[in-house]
Amino acid sequence: MTREEFDDETLMAFADGELDPATSERLETALASDEALAARLAVFLDSRRTVADALKPLINDAVPPHLVESVGRMIERAEREAGRDLRSGSPDNVVALQQQHRRLEPQRWFMRVAAGLVAVVAGVTGFAIGRSTDDAGSTSDVNLAAALDSQASGQDVPLSTGSVLHVISTFRDERGALCREYQLNDRENSTLTIACRRDGEWLPRLALTSPQPADGYVPASSQETVDAFLASIHAGAPLSAEEERAALAGGGGNISGQGE
Amino acid sequence: MIDDTRTVPQRLVAFLPNLRRFAISLCRSPEFADDLVQAACERAIRSADSFAPDSRFDAWMFRILRNLWIDHLRRAKTAGPHQDLDEAGDIPGPDGQAVSHARLDLLEVTAALMKLPEEQREVLVLVCVEDLSYRETADVLSIPIGTVMSRLARARKNLARLTGIEAGDERSSGTKGGLA
Numbered sequence: 001m002t003r004e005e006f007d008d009e010t011l012m013a014f015a016d017g018e019l020d021p022a023t024s025e026r027l028e029t030a031l032a033s034d035e036a037l038a039a040r041l042a043v044f045l046d047s048r049r050t051v052a053d054a055l056k057p058l059i060n061d062a063v064p065p066h067l068v069e070s071v072g073r074m075i076e077r078a079e080r081e082a083g084r085d086l087r088s089g090s091p092d093n094v095v096a097l098q099q100q101h102r103r104l105e106p107q108r109w110f111m112r113v114a115a116g117l118v119a120v121v122a123g124v125t126g127f128a129i130g131r132s133t134d135d136a137g138s139t140s141d142v143n144l145a146a147a148l149d150s151q152a153s154g155q156d157v158p159l160s161t162g163s164v165l166h167v168i169s170t171f172r173d174e175r176g177a178l179c180r181e182y183q184l185n186d187r188e189n190s191t192l193t194i195a196c197r198r199d200g201e202w203l204p205r206l207a208l209t210s211p212q213p214a215d216g217y218v219p220a221s222s223q224e225t226v227d228a229f230l231a232s233i234h235a236g237a238p239l240s241a242e243e244e245r246a247a248l249a250g251g252g253g254n255i256s257g258q259g260e
Numbered sequence: 261m262i263d264d265t266r267t268v269p270q271r272l273v274a275f276l277p278n279l280r281r282f283a284i285s286l287c288r289s290p291e292f293a294d295d296l297v298q299a300a301c302e303r304a305i306r307s308a309d310s311f312a313p314d315s316r317f318d319a320w321m322f323r324i325l326r327n328l329w330i331d332h333l334r335r336a337k338t339a340g341p342h343q344d345l346d347e348a349g350d351i352p353g354p355d356g357q358a359v360s361h362a363r364l365d366l367l368e369v370t371a372a373l374m375k376l377p378e379e380q381r382e383v384l385v386l387v388c389v390e391d392l393s394y395r396e397t398a399d400v401l402s403i404p405i406g407t408v409m410s411r412l413a414r415a416r417k418n419l420a421r422l423t424g425i426e427a428g429d430e431r432s433s434g435t436k437g438g439l440a
Contacts, residue, residue, distance in 0.1 A: 008413040016387065018394055047416035050423065051388040054369040058281040067294045071276065071301045075269035078305045169334040174402075181334065227331055234402045237378050238334050 004030060006037065008044075015044035148180055148195065148202050153244060162186060170244045174234035178247050179205070181226070194229065205233065268308035271317050272301055278390070282322055285385040286329050288374050296332075300325035319392065323400045326382060333378065372422035380415035383408055 006027055013019040014027055031038050147165050151157050157165040163186035170180050179196040191209045195202040206229045239247060279300060283293035303324050304311075311320050373381060386397045387408075394412075398405040 008417070009409045012409065012413045012416065013394070016394070043420045044413075044416055047419050048388045050369050051373065051384055051419070054366045054373065055281065055285055055385065055389045058284055059277045061277070061280070063276045063280055064294055067280070067297060068273075068276065070298055071272065074302055074305055075272065078269060078308075171334075227327060230331075231327060231402060235330075236403075237330055240377075 003034070006030065008040070011037075011041045012044040015041060015048060144184075145202050148182070148197075150248060152241060153180075153238075159184075168192075169238040170247065171238050172236045172247075179233075179235065181230075192226065194226070196233075205229070265313075268311055268317075269305055272304060272321075275317065275321060276301075278318060279321055279325060282385065282390060283325055283329070285373075285389060286326065286378075286382060287332075296325060296329060299328050303328065316396065318390065319396050319400050322386065322390065322392075323402075326400060330378075369419075369423055372419055375422060376415055376418055380411050380418065383412045384415040384419070387412055 004026060010019065010023065010027065014024055019027070031041065143160055144165065147157050147159060148167070151165070151167055153167045153169050155167070157167075159165055163184045165182060165184055167180055167182040170178065173179050173196055177196045177198060179194060180202075181192070181194045184191045184193065189209050191207055193204050193208075194206040195204045197203075206226070208225060276297065279297050280293055283296045283300075284290055287293055287296060300321065304321060307324075311317070373384070376384065382401065383397055386392045386400060387394065392400065394405050394408050397412075398408045401408065
C-alpha cells in the first residue's frame with residue numbers, strides 16, 4: 001500500500017476544522033501511524049493557539065477615550081446629516097459630508113485635502129505608454145515607459161518631456177500582472193496613474209489629473225477613487241524594494257514573502 | 261441571515277475593541293492603530309449604504325480598515341525618510357502588569373509576528389485571532405481562497421521557525437511544489 005501524501009494546506013485545514021470529512025478521515029487514519037505527519041500537523045495546531053494567546057487579549061485593552069469620543073462625534077454628525085437628507089429627499093448628500101470632513105481632526109497620515117477638480121480617465125486600455133521619444137533629449141532624460149521598466153519606487157525621475165516621474169508603488173493585480181502607481185508632475189498639473197504591464201507594454205488603467213497643488217500631493221479627494229479602483233482590480237500589497245527589483249527585472253512571478 | 265437591525269454607526273461603537281485589535285495587529289503601533297481605526301470609522305459611516313445588512317459586519321469593517329492600511333503602506337514608501345515600521349513601536353501587552361514568564365513568551369511571539377511579511381500577518385490575524393473562516397478571509401482581502409491558504413500555511417511555518425515551536429522532524433513543504 002502506498003502512503004498518501006498530505007500537503008501543508010491540507011494539514012492546516014484539518015487543524016483549523018476546514019477540511020472536508022472524507023479527507024479528514026483519511027488523514028486521521030494516516031496520523032495514527034505516522035509520527036512525522038503528526039509533527040507537521042502540530043505546527044499548525046500550535047501556531048494557531050500561540051497567535052491567539054498572544055493577540056486575543058488585546059481586545060481587553062481599553063479603547064482610548066479620545067477615540068471613542070471622536071467616533072461618537074462622527075456618528076452624531078452622520079445621524080444629523082441623515083435626518084436632514086431624509087427631509088430634503090436627497091439620499092446621499094456627498095457635498096455636505098465632505099464639507100464636514102474638513103472640520104474633522106486632522107488625519108496625520110492622510111494626504112491633506114486640497115481643493116481642485118479632478119479629471120478621471122478610468123479603464124483606459126486602448127493605448128500603451130510610448131517607449132520612443134521623438135525628440136531625443138539630453139542623455140539624462142528618460143522616457144516614461146523605460147523609466148517604469150527600471151526605476152525604483154520613491155524616487156523623482158526627470159523625463160524628456162520636462163515632467164517629473166515619481167513612482168509611488170509597485171504591486172500585482174488579481175491576475176498577477178505587474179502594476180505601478182505613479183505620479184507625473186509638470187508645472188501645471190499632477191497626474192496620478194495606475195498602469196499595468198502586459199506583453200512588455202505599460203497600459204494605463206486609471207489616470208487622475210489635477211492642477212498642481214502646492215505641496216505636490218494629489219488631493220485626498222482623488223484618493224478615494226484610487227482606493228476604489230485598487231480594490232476593484234484586487235491590487236495586492238505593495239512589493240518590497242527587493243521584490244520590486246526582481247519583478248522589474250522580469251524575474252519570476254513569485255510574490256511570496258520571506259522564508260521557504 | 262444575521263438578525264441584527266442596528267445601524268452601521270450603532271454597531272461600530274460596539275465593535276471598536278475588535279477593530280482596534282485588528283489595527284494594532286496590522287500596524288504594530290497602538291497610536292497609529294487609533295488613527296487607522298478612526299479613519300476606518302469615518303469611511304464606514306460615509307459608506308454605510310454599501311453595507312449589506314445580512315452580511316458580516318466584522319468582515320466588512322476589517323476590509324475597510326485593511327484597505328486603508330494597505331493604502332497607507334503604498335504612500336509611506338513615497339514619503340521619503342519615514343519612521344521604520346519595524347521600529348514603530350513595541351506592542352504593549354494587554355495591560356501594564358509585571359512581566360511574567362508566560363508574558364515573555366507572548367512578547368516573543370508578538371515580536372515574531374511582526375517580522376512576518378504584511379500579507380502573511382494579515383491572514384494569520386484574520387483566521388487565528390479574529391476567527392474568520394478561510395472563505396471570509398478571502399472576501400476581506402479580495403483574494404482567492406487558495407491564496408489565503410498558501411499564505412496562511414507559510415505564515416504559520418515561518419512563525420514556528422521564528423519562535424522555535426517548530427516540530428522536530430520538519431519536511432519542507434511536503435508535496436507542494438511552487439509558491440502562490
